[in-house]
């Protein structure tokens with residue numbers, strides 16, 4: 372078992388203007404720490420953020436994506452820590468490291484989407500019940516990463532909904548008398564009591580490889596790649612797997628058979644990778660990893676033998692093909708190289724499946 376990747380250390384805050392400011396736990400997300408600090412003072416997270424940023428409805432935004440330097444500075448001076456210690460709890464530096472293009476306001480590649488509306492969130496947060504049982508319960512950075520679906524320490528599936536009322540995890544809506552992040556905001560169920568299910572080693576291969584890539588060891592097949600190129604290649608392959616499962620032509624079926632890759636058991640919903648539920652993402656990325664672990668020369672031979680078209684491995688919009696996969700791309704049947712939005716190629720998904728997936732997200736936000 373590879374060592375779990377860590378994002379930032381615990382920070383004890385002894386110079387805060389607030390008497391019960393909670394320490395920033397190892398790898399904790401900004402929102403999680405703000406919620407715990409608010410509840411420790413017997414006030415709502417909304418009240419605390421209104422004190423820190425009086426003219427900004429902070430909790431209506433996805434705060435964990437990062438703060439402007441002014442806002443981070445306001446928080447750091449009240450909490451008694453440095454601006455960088457605040458920034459370390461946010462996702463923007465990770466998104467920049469893995470993104471193939473500058474990150475904008477829309478969905479960030481590989482960062483789970485919260486789908487915020489006012490204080491409500493449709494999805495996008497995960498937790499390990501056993502980690503919640505062990506110490507002060509808090510939400511970790513890894514719980515927002517699309518390639519994380521198993522706890523590296525306990526090897527159990529993460530949960531992204533309350534097992535009791537099925538609402539999405541929305542700690543920003545907790546209120547006193549709750550004193551920590553350990554319960555469902557809606558029904559009060561303690562997540563530490565959730566039933567757990569072990570993951571097997573093969574479920575974790577993509578997750579481990581992606582974490583290792585962020586540590587600087589980016590390998591797909593036998594090919595060394597940059598971090599951004601590795602994640603771009605992974606994005607192209609997962610798009611291929613989803614399209615292949617929806618439109619299994621004779622040549623695509625033959626390719627999957629040759630590579631030992633299975634069609635997805637669940638019909639793709641049409642939602643972007645970053646909006647999929649835990650198990651759906653895990654299934655997709657397990658098959659993605661099977662393709663990625665092949666030597667690039669073998670992949671090129673298989674694609675060439677079955678005349679795979681260039682459009683079957685679409686580049687995300689605005690991205691350029693990395694030189695590290697040029698051998699594979701040259702093996703594809705010529706034709707205009709098509710740039711597609713993420714999730715594109717899924718236009719053939721029946722409208723009912725798409726509508727149902729969106730309705731489920733809406734229900735889990737609006738309860």
Ligand SMILES: [Zn+2]
Nearest residue numbers: 499502522525
């Ligand atoms: Zn755990």
Ligand SMILES: [Zn+2]
Nearest residue numbers: 533536555558
């Ligand atoms: Zn609940």
